[in-house]
Amino acid sequence: MENIFGENTKRLGFGLMRLPELSESGKFGKIDIELTKKMVDHFISEGFTYFDTAWMYCESKSEDAAGEALVSRHKRDGFTLATKLHCGFFNNEEEREKIFETQLEKTRVDYFDYYLLHDLGEDHYKKYQKFGCFEWLADKKKAGYVRHMGFSYHDRAELLDRILTEHPEVEFVQLQLNYLDWESEAIQSRKCYEVCVKHSKPVIVMEPVKGGTLSNVVPAVERLFKEHSPEMSVASWAIRFAASQPNVKMVLSGMGNMAMMKDNTGYMKDFVPLNEEEMELIKQATNIINSSIAIPCTACEYCVDGCPKNIPxxxxxxxxxxxxxxxxxxxxxxxxxxxxxxxxxxxxxxxxxxxxxxxxxxxxxxxxxxxxxxxxxxxx
Ligand code: SF4
Ligand code: SF4
Incomplete structure (x- = not known):
């Protein structure tokens, strides 16, 4: 199977969904663009190439930031850019086209290396089907505006199997995969991953640290990791776990500051998969955390905008x-x-x-x- 991400590509992607903010407004109206530029430069100088944005990230400012901090300042063949179409933002074909054209303008590229239908699940799949979005995306690829087509997914493994059977033209899948959700019945990380393996679709991982949950673990887990490798960050265990799955070709990290960037690029530069002993520690950590996390929210904030009572x-x-x-x-x-x-x-x-x-x-x-x-x- 051809590796559409490149054989020697480093497996850490810069997720542009939690970019640094200038103020503490709680809104993403003010991305710290100067810091974002420094982070982008550091990422590229360390040999990493994959950037992931989306129409809705950072209150629709992420794609502009990608244009300003990345595309306008780096050679086009020195990085790859992924973005996404979310079905919540269009109700007819004209609106969908307008979004795509605006995305090209915002990001300042002539083509996207990777383009995803965003957040597939039972309900969204129906809408993407209704508007022929898979065919639309395949046409964009034929026309040269998109190099590779895929989708991000949040639902049961059974439905994923059906979608990949109905749409073999899809080249990759972006999954929520982390050690805490690996055996979770609600998220089904392992089962979804295995469906992708069955269909020979490479996997990009989102939420490897579960929205920060796996970098702020209970003290017992922190002790477990630190006693084994005092120099490694707690978050590194989660990212390395995701990258250790053989069919995972890219792990996205929504890096929000330079410390996170330097930590992640440090251990992912010459990535070494977790060994058996380390995998055993991950199992122990999972058991401890599972007994202590009450509400497994990933802080994606999808629920926030529609709440009539403005509840955070x-x-x-x-x-x-x-x-x-x-x-x-x-x-x-x-x-x-x-x-x-x-x-x-x-x-x-x-x-x-x-x-x-x-x-x-x-x-x-x-x-x-x-x-x-x-x-x-x-x-x-
Ligand atoms: S509760 Fe809201 S923020 Fe948390 S996972 Fe669900 S949609 Fe995302
Ligand atoms: S009012 Fe309650 S149920 Fe309705 S969107 Fe807000 S949090 Fe959810």
């Missing part, structure tokens, strides 16, 4: 998880203060009117309404 759902879940992971006997914990500050400008957890909009869009299929009740009982 992922932030509340993160606070709730953090509260439960505090070790006993610590005394003061800061989470309640953060909650109260957020609630001054947003809806409180118990403001939820249970409309269910958020649950329809959540790629992790979380029972958000039920979880908000837990949050409310803890902090309100």
């Amino acid at each position: 759902i992922p932030k509340y879940f993160s606070l709730y998880n953090a509260e439960l992971q505090e070790y006993e006997g610590k005394g003061f914990t800061p989470q309640k203060e953060y909650y109260d500050r957020l609630a001054e400008t947003h809806g409180r957890a118990d403001d939820c009117i249970e409309c269910g909009k958020c649950e329809k869009i959540c790629p992790q299929h979380l029972p958000i309404r039920k979880n908000l009740k837990l949050v409310a009982s803890k902090f309100s």
